[in-house]
Amino acid sequence: MPSSRHEALHRIFRDNPGLYSRAFKMLNIDFPTSCEIAVVDTDMTEIEPIERRADTVMMFRTPWGTKHVVISESQGQPDDRKTSAWAYYLSYAHIKFGCPVILLVICQDVATAKWAREPKRIGLPGHPCLIVYPIVLGPDNVPEVTDPAEACKDTVLSMFSALTHAHCGS
Structure with a gap:
C-alpha cells in the first residue's frame, strides 16, 4: 500500500493542476x-489479469484544441522494474488518448532523482x-523555499518544495 508521503508527492499535482506548468517552468x-x-x-489494466495503475494521470486541453497527458509517478527509491511499467504506462496512454504523453517522476532524494533521469532502455x-526518458523533479532541481514571504507568493509551489525536500536534512 502506498505511503502518505508517496501519495502527497503526486496528489499535490492532481489537486493543484496549475502546479504542472509552474514545475515544468523551473x-x-x-x-x-x-x-x-x-x-x-x-x-491501466488490460483484459489479462495484470493490474497496472499509474499514480496520477491528467489530461490537459488547450483552448486551441491540442491535448497532452501527464502521468505523474512518485518514486521513493531506484527500482529497475519501473522501466517496463513506465514504458507500458506511456504506450497505453498514447494509444488510449492519441496525444503526446509526458512522464513526470517526483523524488525526495537526489540519488533516486539521478537514477530516474537516466534513460531507461528496452532492447x-x-x-x-x-x-x-522521464522528466524528473527532485531536491536537486526544485528550489527549497525557506523565506516565509516567498512561500506566501505561491503556497502550493512552496508546499511542493517542502514535500520534495522533506528528507534532505535541511
Whole structure:
C-alpha cells in the first residue's frame, strides 16, 4: 500500500493542476498554462489479469484544441522494474488518448532523482527499441523555499518544495 508521503508527492499535482506548468517552468520546459484540465482514470489494466495503475494521470486541453497527458509517478527509491511499467504506462496512454504523453517522476532524494533521469532502455545493448526518458523533479532541481514571504507568493509551489525536500536534512 502506498505511503502518505508517496501519495502527497503526486496528489499535490492532481489537486493543484496549475502546479504542472509552474514545475515544468523551473526546468525550462515549455508547457501550456491555459488549459482545460481533467483527472483521468489511473487504471491501466488490460483484459489479462495484470493490474497496472499509474499514480496520477491528467489530461490537459488547450483552448486551441491540442491535448497532452501527464502521468505523474512518485518514486521513493531506484527500482529497475519501473522501466517496463513506465514504458507500458506511456504506450497505453498514447494509444488510449492519441496525444503526446509526458512522464513526470517526483523524488525526495537526489540519488533516486539521478537514477530516474537516466534513460531507461528496452532492447539490445547498442540498439534499444524503446527509450523511456522521464522528466524528473527532485531536491536537486526544485528550489527549497525557506523565506516565509516567498512561500506566501505561491503556497502550493512552496508546499511542493517542502514535500520534495522533506528528507534532505535541511
